[in-house]
Amino acid sequence: MRRSFFIALFAILMPLTATSETNWGLRSNIGVEKGISKGFDASLDFRYHQTDNFKNTDRWSVGVSVDKRIYRNKAKTFNVKAGLGYKFMNVCNGWTTKYKGDDTGVENNLDPQYYIDNVYNFNLNNSYVDNRHRVTASIQASMELGRFKISLREAYQYTHTDSAEYSKDKYRFKNDAWTVTTEPDGKPASDKTILRSKINIDYNIPNWKYDPFVSYELFNSINDSFKSEKSRITAGVEFSFNKKHNFEVAYMWQNQHDDDEPAGSFICLGYKFEF
Numbered sequence: 001m002r003r004s005f006f007i008a009l010f011a012i013l014m015p016l017t018a019t020s021e022t023n024w025g026l027r028s029n030i031g032v033e034k035g036i037s038k039g040f041d042a043s044l045d046f047r048y049h050q051t052d053n054f055k056n057t058d059r060w061s062v063g064v065s066v067d068k069r070i071y072r073n074k075a076k077t078f079n080v081k082a083g084l085g086y087k088f089m090n091v092c093n094g095w096t097t098k099y100k101g102d103d104t105g106v107e108n109n110l111d112p113q114y115y116i117d118n119v120y121n122f123n124l125n126n127s128y129v130d131n132r133h134r135v136t137a138s139i140q141a142s143m144e145l146g147r148f149k150i151s152l153r154e155a156y157q158y159t160h161t162d163s164a165e166y167s168k169d170k171y172r173f174k175n176d177a178w179t180v181t182t183e184p185d186g187k188p189a190s191d192k193t194i195l196r197s198k199i200n201i202d203y204n205i206p207n208w209k210y211d212p213f214v215s216y217e218l219f220n221s222i223n224d225s226f227k228s229e230k231s232r233i234t235a236g237v238e239f240s241f242n243k244k245h246n247f248e249v250a251y252m253w254q255n256q257h258d259d260d261e262p263a264g265s266f267i268c269l270g271y272k273f274e275f
Contacts, residue, residue: 023264026050031272039069063087077144089132128166134159149202157194193222210237230256246272
């Protein structure tokens with residue numbers, strides 16, 4: 001059974017790593033969960049993300065959340081819970097370029113050296129950090145079928161991004177020479193709402209403390225007529241010690257880059273202490 005699981009996991013991950021972007025990153029989190037009353041829990045967690053093949057920080061965040069069980073059958077094999085959470089995020093945004101010439105065939109956001117070598121005027125927006133505030137409301141239904149546990153979750157996610165300032169370098173080629181002028185620029189505050197739909201399947205292997213899982217999550221923009229923005233698939237294992245120390249090790253692949261986070265392959269490491 002264990003060998004079959006690892007073969008299946010390998011079969012899932014290999015096509016993804018072959019087709020995903022070259023970007024690799026890290027997603028790590030440390031959390032604490034406290035049972036307030038029967039079926040009611042509160043959590044605090046800290047997250048740190050890396051990108052660009054583990055070279056740069058993508059963001060760090062701290063969040064609080066509460067979950068309340070609103071239904072459970074007598075056999076305790078089916079339950080429904082609702083959740084509410086808030087997260088503060090400090091997000092790093094890398095530099096971007098914008099072509100200013102007449103040749104529309106030249107792409108934006110390439111290395112500045114590309115434009116200099118080919119003598120194209122361009123603007124370089126320097127890297128900056130912005131703060132984001134995220135509120136999430138969710139409802140999740142879980143069912144146990146033998147050793148399988150299947151969970152379906154729908155989450156409404158609202159994110160407010162504070163305005164941010166950065167400098168813009170304007171590169172202009174004239175009279176066989178480059179001139180560079182720097183001026184302030186920025187990004188106004190913005191709001192974004194997303195519907196996140198997730199299915200998760202866990203399997204409890206007999207006489208083994210490592211429980212494998214796989215999940216698929218789809219992000220749809222509420223602002224843009226529920227247009228699909230991105231999706232991600234995650235596969236890994238969960239295990240615990242003394243029913244208090246809970247660990248997660250997984251691989252995640254995200255298919256699309258957006259203004260919230262980069263695409264690519266990610267190693268996920270998590271720890272949560274429950275009491």
